Amino acid sequence: MPAEDNFTVTPYAVEGDIDYDRLLDKFGADALTTEQKAKFPDPGHPLVRRNVFYAERDVDPFLDAASDDKLHSIVTGRGPSGPMHIGHIFPFYFAKYLQDRTGTLVYIPFSDDEKYFLKDKSLGEISDYTRENLLDLLAVGFDPERTRIIVDTADADVMYPLATAFAKEVTQATVDATYGDPENIGLSFYPAVQATHLLFPQLVEGRHPTLVPIAVDQDPHVRVCRDIAAKERYDVAKPGALLSKFLPSLEGPGKMSSSDDAPSILLSDDRETVFDKIRTHAYSGGQTGLEEHREQGGNPEVDVSYQFLYYFFEESDEQVERLAREYREGSLLSGELKEMAAENIANFLEAHQERRRALGSLEDELEQFRLTESERQDARRRAGYPDSSLVQQ
Structure with missing residues (x-):
């Protein structure tokens, strides 16, 4: 019998001495190959060159589109439950590197709702962290013409209708098997919201390759979303994933x-x-x-x-x-x-x-990164909401 794993890696818990190769077997992902690393734009990013991003799902369509100057996008989000540390920020600087070199569309969802479901914090505390985290993300320097920042509760007019459509595709048994027994019904529903995040660029722009660069503990979100994307009723491609190792804590191996x-x-x-x-x-x-x-x-x-x-x-x-x-x-x-x-x-x-x-007020800076009304309409329409008059009231 194979030895029992002495580590735990889920979206909500990371414990023990992590065997990253063993995780590939458990999650069914593939190691990032030398040939795939070479397809990233020059100069190659240290996170890729040094195997920090070490595994992938369907990364080739994204890399091919980036190389051929075709439409492609990245989704990399933030859960605002506290101040940001250096482990949180490097995926966003990686996304900016791709945007600077290949014109990548970058979508940044803020899961303030999930953090309220998950953490022992008030709505006011989550709102305060959201504002502070947004300023840190804006400081990265994304191109506002090619970047959209979405806050779940602030953009509920578009996020929750879409999540409702996707929620019907996910059984409670799938949620339990993927995440364990949720603490509340909010967490039971959240995989549908996460799927909305990952499919959102295609719902706005139409079908195209999308890549999700995330720490390996977040891979279950991608797996559930890819199952939804496979449904014929949605004209979307399965989002690809680029999975990273954890930046260690100061005290030694483990997730910061x-x-x-x-x-x-x-x-x-x-x-x-x-x-x-x-x-x-x-x-x-x-x-x-x-x-x-x-x-x-x-x-x-x-x-x-x-x-x-x-x-x-x-x-x-x-x-x-x-x-x-x-x-x-x-x-x-x-x-x-x-x-x-x-x-x-x-x-x-x-x-x-x-x-x-050097930034101005959050409201002024954020405005240029918000979804336009036409983008909201396109996303609702592609998810099966041809008439948005009710949600606009």
Whole structure:
């Protein structure tokens, strides 16, 4: 009999020492191939080159459309249950990289309703986090002509009619088997809302390849949506997925979280705070003593400072390879590695924070990213709502 997994990965819980290859078997996804990585636009993104995005579902139609200058889109969302940290933001900068190089349409849904169902927080708290998170997303610098930001409760006139149509395609048995026993009926219904998120670009623009770059724990949402997309009554393609590993927490292997006691580096942290968190909390792969480290070297595979640089915060492949080599040899010390990681992260955050400070009011900035009335009408019509007069009252 195969050994029992000693980890849990679901949209609502990530625990244990994750075997990413084993997850591919469990979820039925495929490893991202060398040939597929080469099809991403130059210069290839570190998240792809370094196998952080390591698995996929139907990524080829998206890459082919991007290469041929044909219509293609990305959906990457945010659940506003707290302040954003560095683990939350890198998928959005990845989406901007694709938009800048291939004109990708980017759709960003905010699942404020799901977070209210899931978290012990008031509607007011979720609303406050939504506003703060929106400002961080706007600071990324997306092209408003090719980006739409949707907030479930604020755009309920279009999101919930579509979710109602898709909800009829999903049985409670499917929800239970995919997510476990939901805590409330809101979470039972939410997979239909998530399917609306993932199919929304096609409902607005017509059938085309869509890619969902997400952490691997969110893959169940894609699987349920792909089953809905397969129904002949909807003229949509199954959305593809690009699945990533987790950015580790400061305390070591595992998913970085802003909702538990583990420290995390927030997008609002200043330089001093970043250095303090890295120096104090970043798990080291080095030896306990200087002489021992010089003799035996360190392990970059578990060193959090190195992993931060490897995942996102060091552009040069030659540099990360050199750091890994010198760390293993013992010529690079854990403290030196921490200082490099803190410096790069602080520089990144300062640039992000400067762009955020330069924004105008949220209402004015967000307006240019909102759905137009014609886009709302097109989405409702393609999902089977030819007459929207009732929802407009």
